[in-house]
Amino acid sequence: NNxxxxxxxxxxxxxxxxxxCKELNIPTISTGNMLRAAVKAGTEYGLKAKAAMDAGALVSDDIVIGILKDRIAEPDAQNGFILDGFPRSVPQAEALDAMGVQIDKVIEIDVADETIQQRLSGRRVCLDCGATYHVEFKPSKVEGICDVCGKPIVIRKDDEPETVKSRLDTYHKTTEPLKGYYEKQGKLTSVKGRETVEETSAAVMAVLKGCL
Ligand code: AP5
Ligand code: ZN
Known part of the structure; x- marks a missing residue:
């Protein structure tokens, strides 16, 4: 299931x-996490991606499509995967179709812009394993420490309010048209994302159980 x-x-x-990922036992492929890992490791494409990421803009399609293509070819992705943060533009969706990747379901998590600032200002992330926390809504068991791997959790560089504004603009301009793209293919379902993490999870799982 993809x-x-x-x-x-x-x-x-x-x-x-x-x-x-836990429920269906398939890996999450997050282009954002892969790009942050590349920035941290100082690889060639990490260096190229950093400026765009810090500014809240999109990294170029050729870089992102390249890393995605390599990742989905790995053995653990052969029984399905969850794409988080890809595709993010119509050309990226077209590239995915051109690779012959069959997508089973597209779930839109719908949250108003007003809620976003509040969520991102309290977010903490583990740069090591990618786990995500929120100081108020999803605190780690020990303050400042990742539950999963025990490494420190930090504020993401692009979570400053000004950068969040740019990311929202980019989303509305470039990513949101994907809703129409997948609606036409009959694959899109929208879920309200403003409830608690657990309530949203229940809604997402209900959609997946109904169609997979
Ligand atoms: P990426 O890492 O993908 O960032 P994003 O899309 O901006 O999404 P986020 O990770 O910020 O949010 P999320 O929806 O995962 O929310 P989360 O679960 O953390 O991309 C970063 C950058 O990389 C981009 O700006 C771009 O430069 C580049 N990039 C990545 N992919 C690319 C691509 N394909 N093409 C080009 N460039 C690309 O939740 C947020 C917070 O809210 C957390 O603290 C969480 O605990 C809390 N929370 C979650 N749900 C709830 C709830 N129901 N109630 C209360 N709190 C909640
Ligand atoms: Zn961790």
Whole structure:
């Protein structure tokens, strides 16, 4: 089963992906996490991606499509995967179709822009394993420490309010048209993302159980 999670920055894609991944036993492929790992490791494409990421803009399609293509070819992705943060533009969706990747379901997590700032200002992330927390809504068991791997959790560089604004603009301009793209293919279902993490998870799982 190949699933796409669509939604604004901070809508809860990463949070819901962690849950689906456990329920369906398929990996989450997050282009954002892969890019952050590349920046941290100082690889060639990490260096190229950094400026765009810090500015809240999109990294170029050729870089992102390249890393995605390599990732879905890995053995653990052969029984299905959850895409979190890809595709993010119509050309990226077309590239996925051109690779012959069959998408079973696209779930949009719908959250109002007003809620986004609140979510992202309290977010903490583990740069090591990618786990996501929120100081108020999803605290780690020990303050400042990742539950999963025990490494420190930090504020993401692109979560400053000004950068969040740019990311929201980019989302509405470039990513949101994907709703129409997948609606035409009959694959899109929208889920309200403003409830608690658990309530949103239940709604997402209900959609998946109904169609997979
Ligand atoms: P990426 O890492 O994909 O960031 P994003 O899309 O902006 O999404 P986020 O990770 O910010 O949010 P999320 O929806 O996963 O929310 P989360 O679950 O963390 O991309 C980063 C950058 O990389 C991009 O800006 C771009 O530069 C580049 N990039 C990545 N992919 C690319 C691509 N395909 N093409 C080009 N460039 C690309 O939740 C947010 C917070 O809210 C957390 O603290 C969480 O605990 C909390 N929360 C979640 N759900 C709830 C709830 N129901 N109630 C209360 N709190 C909640
Ligand atoms: Zn961790």
């Amino acid at each position: 699933i796409i999670l669509l939604g604004a920055p901070g809508a809860g894609k990463g949070t819901q992906a962690e849950n689906i």
